[in-house]
Amino acid sequence: MRKNLVAGNWKMNMTLQDGLALVSEITNMVQDEVTGSAVEVVICPPFPFLASIGKQLPTGGQFHLGAQNCHQKESGAFTGEVSAKMLQSVGAEYVILGHSERRQYFREDDELLSQKLKAALAAGLKPIFCVGESLETREADETFDYISKQLKDGLFHLSNEEFDQVVIAYEPIWAIGTGKTATSAQAQEVHAFIREQIARAYDAEAALSTTILYGGSANAQNARELFSQPDVDGGLIGGAALKSRDFTEIIKSF
């Protein structure tokens, strides 16, 4: 179901104590300040903090817990890994998959991501599936072909019912952590293209009901302009999700 959504990806930052303090500040600020329209907020801390952060989130409301990754198998001898079912058992509702940092530093390819998607969905988690082009790809004018391939190979193998659970995040790699945000027109152009691809792979209804987030140096200053685009339903936020005031401003940007 399409909705306004802001997800904070803490990446490998914070201690548990810092994280608890941050969440308490954010939930207080959001509750104190009336937000414009309904927005779902997903907090994605590192694995060790999930249970504690989850307990600190107000229940039954707009706050939800998400993880940053999961293993593709349900259980077994995979030392150091974390399964989707484990995440679900500590209260996670979402899991980020296919983030460009996972693709780049951990060599996660479309085949592996397809398996992870299946594992997440089987455990009842909602995947936030990331796609996005490098600067080189954009400059070679190959952005649309690249995104289309990522969607086809990584995501469009899902059934209609499975796809219904997925949130897509468009994150141009050149904008992540660089302070160089895509313009709202650039974001809108790719988001509209993604919706077109969904309509082709599934149907028009699926295209219209998919939540598509923008990620890449989104902040309190540019969020309103980005979120005002017709096909931008919210953001996957990195750096600015680590600061309570900035993150709260972003949540209020609809």
Ligand SMILES: O=C[C@H](O)COP(=O)(O)O
């Ligand atoms: O998952 C979040 C994105 O990678 C964006 O990170 P950023 O907001 O620090 O650019």
